[in-house]
Amino acid sequence: MLLNIGVESTQLRQPIQCEVLRSKRKTLALYIKKQKVVVRCPWQASNKELDEFIGNNQDWIKDRLREELELERETLKIEKGRKIFYRARELTIVFKEGRKERVLINGNKFIIQGYKLNAAKARVQVEDYLIDKASEYIIPRARKLAKYLGVEKRIREIKLRKTKSKWGHCTSQGIVQYNWLIMLAPYSIIDYMITHEVCHMVHMDHSRQYWDLVGSICPDYEHYIEWLKAHEHRFWFD
Ligand SMILES: [Zn+2]
Numbered sequence: 001m002l003l004n005i006g007v008e009s010t011q012l013r014q015p016i017q018c019e020v021l022r023s024k025r026k027t028l029a030l031y032i033k034k035q036k037v038v039v040r041c042p043w044q045a046s047n048k049e050l051d052e053f054i055g056n057n058q059d060w061i062k063d064r065l066r067e068e069l070e071l072e073r074e075t076l077k078i079e080k081g082r083k084i085f086y087r088a089r090e091l092t093i094v095f096k097e098g099r100k101e102r103v104l105i106n107g108n109k110f111i112i113q114g115y116k117l118n119a120a121k122a123r124v125q126v127e128d129y130l131i132d133k134a135s136e137y138i139i140p141r142a143r144k145l146a147k148y149l150g151v152e153k154r155i156r157e158i159k160l161r162k163t164k165s166k167w168g169h170c171t172s173q174g175i176v177q178y179n180w181l182i183m184l185a186p187y188s189i190i191d192y193m194i195t196h197e198v199c200h201m202v203h204m205d206h207s208r209q210y211w212d213l214v215g216s217i218c219p220d221y222e223h224y225i226e227w228l229k230a231h232e233h234r235f236w237f238d
Helices: 047-056 058-074 119-148 180-184 187-199 208-217 221-234
Strands: 002-009 014-023 029-033 036-042 083-086 089-097 102-106 109-114 157-160 168-170 175-178
Touching: 029 058, 036 047, 047 058, 058 083, 058 221, 083 180, 102 119, 109 119, 119 157, 119 175, 119 180, 119 187, 168 187, 175 187, 180 187, 187 208, 187 221, 208 221
Parallel strands: 014 036, 089 109, 157 175
Antiparallel strands: 002 014, 029 036, 083 089, 102 109, 168 175
C-alpha cells in the first residue's frame, strides 16, 4: 500500500511516498529508505492510527530524509560535475579531453584529463593517481618515523590497499598497511595515520603509553580522530 503524506522533501519538491507493511507485530515503527517512508504496523492498525503516527513523527521523518539526501550528495562518485572532498575542500570534478592522462588540481576544479574519458576510465585514473601519491608520500614517511623511533627493523613490509572500512592496519609480524584513499585527506590527517600505525611497532595496543607516544609525535591527534569521524564517509568510493 502506498500513500502520500503531508511531508515534502525540500530538495526534491515532491510528496514523499509512504509504504505500509502490515504483519503480526504489535507496535508501529518507522524507517526511511531511499527517500521513502516505510511504516511497519500490526494487521489491524486503522488508517487513522497510521495518520496520527506519521503526523506525530513528521519532524523526525523530515530530518532523516534530509540526512539521507545529504549523505547521498556527499558520497564520492567519480563523475563529471560531481563534488569531490579533497584536502578538506569541495572541488568540482571536470573531465578534460587530452592525449596525456593526468589529474590536476586547479582552483576549485579537480581535473581528470584523458583520452575518450568516461566515468569508468576516470575512476581508474583517480585510483592510480592516489596510489602513486600514497607510495610517494606515505611509505618514505612511515619508514623515516620508524627509524626515528628505532623500530625500522620491525617493519617487514608497508602495503597500500583499499580496504572496506579501515585507514590503517598492522600486524605483530611487521606488516603495516595503509588505505591509499587517505590521500584525499589533508596532510595533517595522513600524518596522523602514518603515526598511528608506526607507533604500533612500539606498542601493539591502544594503551596509555601508546597514545602518549602518538601524542609526542602528533600532539593534535584527538582533533584528527574527530575530523576523520566527521568526514571519512566522503572518501569512499567503489
Ligand atoms: Zn591502532
